[in-house]
Structure formats: C-alpha cells, structure tokens
Amino acid sequence: MRKLIACLLFLTFINVVFVQAEFKFEVTQEMKNKEAEITITGKTFDEVWKATTRTLISQKFQIKESDKESGTIFAQKRRSVFYDVEDVSSAWNFVLESDEEEIIVFCVYNTGTANLLSTGKKPFKKFREKLKERLSE
Secondary structure, eight states: OHHHHHHHHHHHHHIIIIISOOOEEEEEEEEETTEEEEEEESSOHHHHHHHHHHHHHHTTOEEEEEETTTTEEEEEEESSSSOOTTOEEEEEEEEEEEOSSEEEEEEEEEESSSOTTOOOHHHHHHHHHHHHHHHHO
16 A cells, blocks of 8 residues: 555656646847847747737737748738838747747847837837736636
C-alpha cells in the first residue's frame, strides 16, 4: 500500500512539474526602430495565434492578410470606417515563430504619418498588455 501511495505521489509530481509548462510572457525587445519581440513559453502555437488575431481585432485592427502556415499576419488600423487609400493610421506586420520550447512574436510597426517621432510605443504597450491578459485566461 505504501508503494502504491508513493508511486501515485511520484506520478503526480511528474505531471505537475514536467507536463504542465509554466506560462511565461517576456518582452525581449521593446519598441526600438519600430520593431518589437515577445517571447512566450508554456503555450502552443495555436493558442498564441488565436490570441494574437483576437487581440488585433479587439483593438479595431483589420487583418488584411494572415497565413497560419508561415506564421504571418498583416493588420491595418484606419482613421475612419470609410476606406480611403491615405487614411491608414498604422500598419503592423507579425511573424510568429515556434520551436519546441517557446514561441517568438516579432512585430514591425509602420505609422501612416510623416512624424518620425511616432514610434508606436503606446499602441504596442496596449497590444502586449491585452495579449498577455488573453493568454493568461
């Protein structure tokens, strides 16, 4: 009986420690030169893909192109609901790369303004907070 209990405790320990990976969300490169990188561990590629697209949609981005096979997303935010060529306020390109241990979300941000000081730090901060919140659920 003791061996059975010890075996069950050992299997429970193995399940808790090794099977359930800890969720970790780390911004490895803050918005520099309109580029950013987020490293995520403890989630699958599908979970991160779904959370990324839903976060973009919730922040009123239009996903213009997405390819799950290559891990790319192109999204735009417009100033108005009427489509004009010049009313794009920002465009974001995402590349999601995955290996066995972590998923890297690489983002390039382009503003639609001529203001070179508009680096996109505030929109990226909002995006990453929403993404982290969505992945933590």
